[in-house]
Amino acid sequence: MLLKTNNLKFTINLKYILPICISVLAVNVMSAQEIIEDEKEVASKVIDTTNKQKAVKVDGVAAVVGDYIVLDSDIEKERLQLEAGGYSTKDITDCELFGKLLENKLYAHHAIQDSIVVSDAEIRRQVDYQIEQFLQQVNGNMDRLLAFYKKEDEKSFRDEMFAINKANQLAQRMQASIVEEVEITPEEVRSFFNDIPKEDRPTFGTELKVAQIVAEPKVSKEEEQRVIDRLKQFKADIIENGASFRSKAVLYSEDPGSASRGGKYTLNKKKPQMVKEFREVAFALQEGEISEPFKTNFGYHIITLEKIRGQEYDIAHILLTPKVASEAVVEAKERLEKVRERIVSGDITFADAAREASDEKETRNDGGQLINPTTQDYNFELTRMDPELYSQIQNLKDGEVSLVLSEQDRTGNTKFKILMVTDRVDEHIADYAKDFLKIKELALDEKKIRAVEKWQKEKIMDTYIKISGDRRDCEFSSNWLKK
Numbered sequence: 501m502l503l504k505t506n507n508l509k510f511t512i513n514l515k516y517i518l519p520i521c522i523s524v525l526a527v528n529v530m531s532a533q534e535i536i537e538d539e540k541e542v543a544s545k546v547i548d549t550t551n552k553q554k555a556v557k558v559d560g561v562a563a564v565v566g567d568y569i570v571l572d573s574d575i576e577k578e579r580l581q582l583e584a585g586g587y588s589t590k591d592i593t594d595c596e597l598f599g600k601l602l603e604n605k606l607y608a609h610h611a612i613q614d615s616i617v618v619s620d621a622e623i624r625r626q627v628d629y630q631i632e633q634f635l636q637q638v639n640g641n642m643d644r645l646l647a648f649y650k651k652e653d654e655k656s657f658r659d660e661m662f663a664i665n666k667a668n669q670l671a672q673r674m675q676a677s678i679v680e681e682v683e684i685t686p687e688e689v690r691s692f693f694n695d696i697p698k699e700d701r702p703t704f705g706t707e708l709k710v711a712q713i714v715a716e717p718k719v720s721k722e723e724e725q726r727v728i729d730r731l732k733q734f735k736a737d738i739i740e741n742g743a744s745f746r747s748k749a750v751l752y753s754e755d756p757g758s759a760s761r762g763g764k765y766t767l768n769k770k771k772p773q774m775v776k777e778f779r780e781v782a783f784a785l786q787e788g789e790i791s792e793p794f795k796t797n798f799g800y801h802i803i804t805l806e807k808i809r810g811q812e813y814d815i816a817h818i819l820l821t822p823k824v825a826s827e828a829v830v831e832a833k834e835r836l837e838k839v840r841e842r843i844v845s846g847d848i849t850f851a852d853a854a855r856e857a858s859d860e861k862e863t864r865n866d867g868g869q870l871i872n873p874t875t876q877d878y879n880f881e882l883t884r885m886d887p888e889l890y891s892q893i894q895n896l897k898d899g900e901v902s903l904v905l906s907e908q909d910r911t912g913n914t915k916f917k918i919l920m921v922t923d924r925v926d927e928h929i930a931d932y933a934k935d936f937l938k939i940k941e942l943a944l945d946e947k948k949i950r951a952v953e954k955w956q957k958e959k960i961m962d963t964y965i966k967i968s969g970d971r972r973d974c975e976f977s978s979n980w981l982k983k
Contacts, residue, residue, distance in 0.1 A: 575598055602976075606960070608671045609963065688943060704927065711921075727799070778801065839918070
């Protein structure tokens with residue numbers, strides 16, 4: 501029986517193009533402008549057409565799409581890539597994965613044809629960042645990292661990651677360009693909704709708004725000064741006695757992301773990576789200079805600038821976090837309990853209490869209202885809510901104030917909060933008037949899918965495509981075989 505593949509199952513929500521997971525190097529390496537004839541066995545590495553190197557016969561060509569090839573081994577690599585990204589592939593056939601690979605090559609090929617530009621410098625920054633993340637998992641040991649990914653040296657590792665990132669960026673930008681001008685009118689939204697049979701209309705889960713008031717224990721001025729003085733001692737020892745900045749970072753820095761590699765980061769002026777205060781200090785330094793201690797939300801730092809490479813700054817830093825006294829923890833909890841009593845007794849509204857007493861500046865001026873990071877509005881759907889937040893509000897009724905809850909912030913210190921939910925809308929079948937914005941998004945997604953289908957149909961006919969061997973037995977939803 502022929503297997504039917506629906507390639508578009510991977511691009512249904514084109515507003516959020518599937519992110520490329522590089523946490524495992526189980527990915528597809530693009531060939532270098534090479535058209536492969538018939539069903540030759542070729543190497544699973546880039547072919548150097550300039551030097552006319554002979555390919556090692558270790559892998560078969562499953563398809564050629566324009567200037568790119570798909571190897572037989574790429575299909576299993578694609579499966580591993582999706583699984584590494586948290587996607588279940590249990591019900592996905594090899595034919596469906598193969599169809600997705602053909603789409604990716606088609607996008608990348610036409611991105612080049614349409615002169616879509618992906619900066620090499622941008623790709624190198626991505627590779628630098630990814631390698632920094634990988635190194636965190638192996639305590640900064642590059643040899644262990646290379647052994648894990650079965651690479652002979654750092655250069656070959658970086659070269660392969662560069663090729664992967666470059667090809668993926670081309671494909672993503674081509675996809676985005678296809679749908680960037682797709683818009684939808686209210687009449688189209690109405691027609692889309694009316695065309696859905698009543699028994700098939702979507703069900704929208706329970707939604708509500710969440711507000712919170714936060715009380716953070718205060719760090720004493722004496723403790724802050726202790727940390728500042730310690731960082732000044734580090735700086736003096738480095739300047740006056742020739743001590744190693746990197747060694748002190750390994751020994752004393754409380755930044756788990758960089759301490760093991762001597763506090764090293766690479767910053768780019770055009771790509772914010774750290775908080776504003778950190779960037780401002782780093783970019784103001786001269787090579788070899790060490791900053792004075794300065795404060796961010798994470799604690800106190802000193803930075804040294806090691807090297808400037810165009811827009812990129814190689815820096816190292818040491819982070820120390822002031823410790824909160826137990827008395828301050830008790831004071832913060834008692835302070836928030838008093839705020840809760842005033843709200844429950846009706847002396848003050850939750851929103852006014854947030855503006856008056858909350859220590860969380862991101863939500864304080866908004867009456868404590870949390871913003872949904874996915875939709876960027878105030879509404880949270882219960883089934884898609886962060887599990888920790890869900891556990892804290894699941895039993896609250898509208899307008900009810902939670903008990904004082906404790907949790908740890910990103911520096912490991914304890915903080916306290918109270919929560920309230922409002923504007924709860926229970927699970928319901930889609931209603932045109934009530935759910936217009938959600939229905940509009942669904943209608944727009946469908947229109948984008950049609951735009952992609954039309955683009956694919958046209959470009960497949962205009963592109964050199966060859967499917968090899970048993971792969972021709974797949975029955976594709978797109979006309980890859982040009983029948």
